[in-house]
Amino acid sequence: MCGAPVTRRGQLGTVEPTVVLTIGATDSSGGSALQADMRTLAALRMHAACVVTAVLSRNTRGTSDVYAQPTTVVAAQLGSVLEDLPVAAVKTGMFPTAEAVVAVAARARTGALPNLVVDPVLTTRSGSRRGLIAAFERLLPHAVVVTPDREEASALLGWEVVTPADMAGAAAQLAAGGAQYVVVTGGDFVAGGEAIDVLWADGAARMLHSPRITSRNIDGSGPTFATAIAARLAAGDPPPDAVAWAKGFVGRAIGDAAEWRIGSGAGPIDQFGWSALTLR
Ligand SMILES: Nc1ncnc2c1ncn2[C@@H]1O[C@H](COP(=O)(O)OP(=O)(O)O)[C@@H](O)[C@H]1O
Numbered sequence: 001m002c003g004a005p006v007t008r009r010g011q012l013g014t015v016e017p018t019v020v021l022t023i024g025a026t027d028s029s030g031g032s033a034l035q036a037d038m039r040t041l042a043a044l045r046m047h048a049a050c051v052v053t054a055v056l057s058r059n060t061r062g063t064s065d066v067y068a069q070p071t072t073v074v075a076a077q078l079g080s081v082l083e084d085l086p087v088a089a090v091k092t093g094m095f096p097t098a099e100a101v102v103a104v105a106a107r108a109r110t111g112a113l114p115n116l117v118v119d120p121v122l123t124t125r126s127g128s129r130r131g132l133i134a135a136f137e138r139l140l141p142h143a144v145v146v147t148p149d150r151e152e153a154s155a156l157l158g159w160e161v162v163t164p165a166d167m168a169g170a171a172a173q174l175a176a177g178g179a180q181y182v183v184v185t186g187g188d189f190v191a192g193g194e195a196i197d198v199l200w201a202d203g204a205a206r207m208l209h210s211p212r213i214t215s216r217n218i219d220g221s222g223p224t225f226a227t228a229i230a231a232r233l234a235a236g237d238p239p240p241d242a243v244a245w246a247k248g249f250v251g252r253a254i255g256d257a258a259e260w261r262i263g264s265g266a267g268p269i270d271q272f273g274w275s276a277l278t279l280r
């Protein structure tokens with residue numbers, strides 16, 4: 001391919017990958033956080049630019065330490081990426097401090113973060129959780145899609161989100177706070193054989209159903225889902241289509257990793273479809 005012209009999608013010739021920026025923590029186990037985002041983007045043939053907010057000492061049994069990057073370092077990474085790379089979508093994950101969220105929100109306010117997907121992970125390294133929630137309230141209005149799970153939605157809203165009806169109410173309330181589309185995910189909601197998420201789109205709640213897979217390997221499901229949404233937005237999908245597609249993608253990735261035994265706890269999922277390649 002040396003010397004071949006590089007062209008954009010939809011044209012003939014070598015395809016140049018779309019760039020998606022992911023902002024979040026690194027995970028030493030490789031299962032979740034930035035590593036899950038990067039695998040997802042690579043599987044979808046997109047280039048991942050990465051802003052590191054924190055370094056997690058983590059394995060399949062849990063997180064033992066969080067080292068927060070100084071906010072100046074987060075802002076410097078973000079500035080470097082944005083002044084040079086053609087970022088088509090942005091996904092955010094874990095922020096260790098409210099200050100780091102506010103720094104990213106300030107950039108979002110200028111319109112510098114296109115197709116923003118916010119996964120409001122509420123683990124904090126320093127300061128109060130309340131401070132982190134207040135900071136997210138400044139970021140969420142700039143998001144195209146917000147993807148809290150039930151626990152995150154509960155914390156953001158101050159009431160307990162339990163049932164699918166609660167998830168619909170929570171999604172509506174979060175959308176009223178400014179996000180265009182909200183998906184409250186219910187991966188941990190065990191009722192029947194379905195994984196139920198609730199999407200708030202265009203003034204109404206829709207239940208999204210998929211088969212619920214029994215597996216201990218679910219690490220990185222949340223980041224994978226949010227990043228796949230960002231990738232599909234970057235490719236031009238309308239948000240509801242991007243969400244539906246991402247739900248299918250993450251379900252397939254969970255299912256394909258169900259037999260893996262990487263670590264003694266919740267292991268990674270199979271974004272690349274490796275199991276399908278080797279076993280079927
Ligand atoms: N066991 C499962 N089977 C099928 N889909 C799942 C399963 N667990 C999670 N999902 C899906 O993965 C996505 C992430 O959801 P969730 O696990 O609730 O997020 P988080 O990891 O942030 O808590 C959602 O689309 C959810 O429905």
Ligand SMILES: Cc1ncc(COP(=O)(O)OP(=O)(O)O)c(N)n1
Nearest residue numbers: 032033094121123219220221222223
């Ligand atoms: C410290 C820390 N822990 C977990 C995550 C990812 O959170 P979540 O979105 O709940 O996704 P799962 O990996 O649990 O599916 C994180 N970013 N940081």
